[in-house]
Amino acid sequence: MTIKEIASESGYGVGTVSRVINNNGSVSDKARARIMKVIEEHNYQPNENAKRLKIQSHYGIAVIVKGRSNALFESVIERMHQAVQTKGYQFIPYYIDQDDNEVEKAREILNERNPYGIIFLGSNLEFFNKDYNISIPSVIVTADASELNLKNVSSVSVDDLRAASFMTDYLLDLGHKNIGVIGGNPDLSRPSSMRLIGVNSSFIKHRMNFDVNKNYAYGRFSLRGGYMAARDLIKKFPDLTAIIAMSDLMAIGAIRALNELGKKCPEDISVTGFDGIEIADYTVPGLTTIRQDADRLALRSVEILINSIENGTEAVHEIVPYILKTGESTGKV
Amino acid sequence: MTIKEIASESGYGVGTVSRVINNNGSVSDKARARIMKVIEEHNYQPNENAKRLKIQSHYGIAVIVKGRSNALFESVIERMHQAVQTKGYQFIPYYIDQDDNEVEKAREILNERNPYGIIFLGSNLEFFNKDYNISIPSVIVTADASELNLKNVSSVSVDDLRAASFMTDYLLDLGHKNIGVIGGNPDLSRPSSMRLIGVNSSFIKHRMNFDVNKNYAYGRFSLRGGYMAARDLIKKFPDLTAIIAMSDLMAIGAIRALNELGKKCPEDISVTGFDGIEIADYTVPGLTTIRQDADRLALRSVEILINSIENGTEAVHEIVPYILKTGESTGKV
DNA sequence: CTGAAAGCGCTTACAG
């Protein structure tokens, strides 16, 4: 079914049919009724590709999400969705794998949908290099992009370094001296390296020594990753009394590993998470964690993007506050 | 940048440029080199909408996923992705909200991408009614669509009724007599009503009585939903010794609720889950649950769909086996 | 209010 067939069957020209479909231009009631009837009879839907080819106008705000299984992202996305629609834009989410190239995907989307702006959720910046040539406004969420120095790329992120440092202070203040850390590979994951620096700075402040070889073990940011890393860590650092995990899922995996080794959390070993996802409130024990403010991350990134779209403002790099949420997984030593 | 500009700048016609881009038809090495150079200089990418408008051919297999936060779906999707690509098709995932209309979305995708086939993940069938008029092959995963009686709509699902009945048998055999159930609203959620019937049939088999008003409480399929439903249930059924939850997340929420009421799992109350998602292995205690075979769900749905696409086979409705995975959350009474 | 026509950026027989 094409617009031409609808036109001939209804006895009007394609221009009039088009005007009816898009509800613009003036059309007589009679023509509208007749044409609508034919359209409904055939369940006609205009060809989207032809329409876009012809119109060539911007459409919506695209959100590229890296990694499917991230509970923090889920709440961020939900709130973004709302905020974007409130501002009168369509919200177009795209999910790609953890390892995919988000910049390439952005180019594809640009070509296909021509959005007003792009939000990158979960980028680790490695694909934003010198030949980044996307000129529409965009914002990277959860990573600080100020070093990129791109005129049209803003960012909204949590201060990983200070959050990790704060968490370490907290454990040290509880009397823990033997603190191990599990997280991602610091050579590949920027949040991991920043958080590691944060932990280290807290140690230095307390005149203690943090030895990456002994005090740190890494794995994937997942339940299994945390489980494995905790086992590794315990092996080389058996007298630890606290573990800082760089994500809540890792923390849950670590608690499981401890349990299998006959160690209870928090009685024997305290464990802390990072992110503040929903499940952190429901496990037994509930997690002490750094709550990333999903609301604020979502809201500010949308506001910054739309401001940039509508008023052409320059890129800004915003740091969103974190909250230490004390749960039941930590105790005095 | 359009193909026309590339053509004029390279000194060739648009036809030749098109042939170079798509690597079909014969082109001289000289022309190819010259044209590629211009394309790269401008970072030219052909307009996808124009291409699709012109070609009008099928492309890929679309997967419509209802609900973002479903760990079972995540593993199913991952495996589907692999299977679809192995068979030589592109995999195009679309995520929609729990409450969105997946059939409408399918029409939109049909119009926009013209896929060879569609996979529906997490549909509850309510939008598949008499004016369902999508004629390409599709398969609904996790719900039995045999009653729909649509020639081109297959389904792959777990036998919810029997799985729930089996789980109930298991608890009764452990000596539990006071068993409560938490799940979704049976009037709205087909899996909930099927599982409830399954529980009931096990009770009948054991010459016991299941009273929906007393033994059942419902909420959303989430941590919070399980937490709240468990509290409701305990209130009206304080002497229960076991809870069957209709999802793992609900089970985790329930265990948390019990804990806050001073009841330990499994010492005081046994709790079972449903789905067999990853986290069920990592909580303390690990969950006794019905493991839905994500591998098999994914593989069979892709096989059935592609068989239907390539050989025009009729719709089939397949039931995939379940496995009772015993964990640490259940014990003898 | 309405229709004929141009044109969006491609691909692909067709002719040379």
Next chain:
DNA sequence: CTGAAAGCGCTTACAG
């Protein structure tokens, strides 16, 4: 091997 041209299904000034 290559180019000119038709045409995919739309929208939108333009003219009436």
